[in-house]
Amino acid sequence: MLRRIVVKIGSSSLTTPEGGLNRDSLIYFASELAALKSADVQVVLVTSGAVAAGFREIGYTERPKLLHEKQAAAAVGQALLMQTYREALAVHGVSAAQVLLTRSDFQNRKRMGNASMALEELLSRGILPIINENDTVSVDELKFGDNDTLSALVANLIKAEQLLIITDTDGLYTKDPRIDPAAVRIGRVQEITEEIYAIAGGAGSSVGTGGMRSKIDAAKIASRGGVPVFVGKVDLPGELQRSFEGIGRGTYFETHSSALPRKKQWLGFLSTPIGTLTVDAGAEEAMLRNGRSLLPVGVRSAKGHFQTGDVVEVQNSDGEVLGRGIVNYDADQLGQILGLPSGEVMKRLNDVHRLEVIHRDEWISLKS
Numbered sequence: 444m445l446r447r448i449v450v451k452i453g454s455s456s457l458t459t460p461e462g463g464l465n466r467d468s469l470i471y472f473a474s475e476l477a478a479l480k481s482a483d484v485q486v487v488l489v490t491s492g493a494v495a496a497g498f499r500e501i502g503y504t505e506r507p508k509l510l511h512e513k514q515a516a517a518a519v520g521q522a523l524l525m526q527t528y529r530e531a532l533a534v535h536g537v538s539a540a541q542v543l544l545t546r547s548d549f550q551n552r553k554r555m556g557n558a559s560m561a562l563e564e565l566l567s568r569g570i571l572p573i574i575n576e577n578d579t580v581s582v583d584e585l586k587f588g589d590n591d592t593l594s595a596l597v598a599n600l601i602k603a604e605q606l607l608i609i610t611d612t613d614g615l616y617t618k619d620p621r622i623d624p625a626a627v628r629i630g631r632v633q634e635i636t637e638e639i640y641a642i643a644g645g646a647g648s649s650v651g652t653g654g655m656r657s658k659i660d661a662a663k664i665a666s667r668g669g670v671p672v673f674v675g676k677v678d679l680p681g682e683l684q685r686s687f688e689g690i691g692r693g694t695y696f697e698t699h700s701s702a703l704p705r706k707k708q709w710l711g712f713l714s715t716p717i718g719t720l721t722v723d724a725g726a727e728e729a730m731l732r733n734g735r736s737l738l739p740v741g742v743r744s745a746k747g748h749f750q751t752g753d754v755v756e757v758q759n760s761d762g763e764v765l766g767r768g769i770v771n772y773d774a775d776q777l778g779q780i781l782g783l784p785s786g787e788v789m790k791r792l793n794d795v796h797r798l799e800v801i802h803r804d805e806w807i808s809l810k811s
């Protein structure tokens with residue numbers, strides 16, 4: 444079977460701080476991507492840079508901040524990006540396709556299925572899909588904003604072997620290296636803990652968004668979906684392949700999970716929770732360690748006006764988020780049976796269609 448990866452390249456690696464494309468950089472990445480393809484690796488590219496590439500040409504002096512300005516800049520820059528990639532890849536005999544996606548495409552399972560089919564078809568025909576967020580139609584509340592999360596969702600969607608996030612820094616440091624020159628690089632991360640989040644700061648350049656924090660978010664989504672992640676710098680000949688092989692300049696995030704079914708991916712990373720349930724220590728143990736469903740006896744309190752079938756977040760009594768699931772009761776019903784053993788629940792409510800508050804098949808743990 445062919446190997447398969449997703450490569451994400453950030454604005455900071457493709458554009459100049461003053462605005463505009465760094466053509467040499469695109470030419471370099473095109474040859475690196477083509478080399479991987481000729482080594483029988485199927486590659487999907489997630490590229491940023493549309494806003495950064497386009498803003499100067501339409502008269503802004505710096506990267507725009509307002510939504511309609513970003514939309515306009517992206518409309519110009521995206522065309523420029525694709526034109527340059529296609530020309531640079533054609534030199535190596537590689538044909539490229541443009542795929543623009545939004546967060547709502549991932550929230551809608553039918554559209555997600557369509558995107559998946561289109562990507563599979565492109566890959567089977569040897570085409571290099573080049574994905575970016577569809578910035579001109581995305582509204583702020585629903586935007587990915589940076590492409591790190593988008594690349595992780597794509598990596599899970601196509602069941603990639605690895606996600607490589609290429610940026611202007613050679614990995615995750617103990618502190619933002621632009622601020623603290625004494626910071627030390629972390630070569631390997633086995634588990635994304637609160638400490639890892641705490642050391643990751645925002646964007647360093649004037650063109651990038653999200654910084655290391657959004658890369659950690661992405662690494663969490665991908666590794667939860669069974670895809671290991673590399674975050675680092677790639678600018679030498681053959682370095683993309685070396686990074687894929689485990690000897691790159693950057694940080695490797697390991698995975699301990701197997702591929703995540705699409706429904707759980709949606710539940711964990713794309714759904715909008717309508718309420719919050721607080722559970723006791725016994726329920727936490729049963730759900731996280733023993734893979735059990737959540738029963739009314741373990742629920743201490745419930746917040747929010749949720750209905751049966753809505754997504755709720757589950758936390759422990761310290762307020763730590765444990766995961767998300769689809770709730771089988773509406774808020775009023777659940778309020779009547781909090782903490783009750785199952786036999787009591789049956790007596791209290793006459794139309795219990797499912798005893799579990801959250802069934803284990805409709806639950807995803809988000810605790811690392």
Ligand SMILES: Nc1ncnc2c1ncn2[C@@H]1O[C@H](COP(=O)(O)OP(=O)(O)O)[C@@H](O)[C@H]1O
Pocket residue numbers: 452453454455456491589609610611612614615616617618619620621642643644645646647648650651652653654655656
């Ligand atoms: N702990 C950290 N280690 C490494 N880089 C960090 C850290 N915290 C913040 N950063 C910043 O993250 C930046 C990369 O993110 P970003 O500017 O969004 O790049 P891109 O455009 O590639 O997505 C780096 O330039 C760096 O200044």
Ligand SMILES: N[C@@H](CCC(=O)OP(=O)(O)O)C(=O)O
Pocket residue numbers: 452453454455490491492493494495517575576578588589590591650651652653654
């Ligand atoms: N979709 C946007 C991505 C914006 C952005 O800056 O992303 P990134 O460089 O990945 O942090 C664009 O193409 O400009």
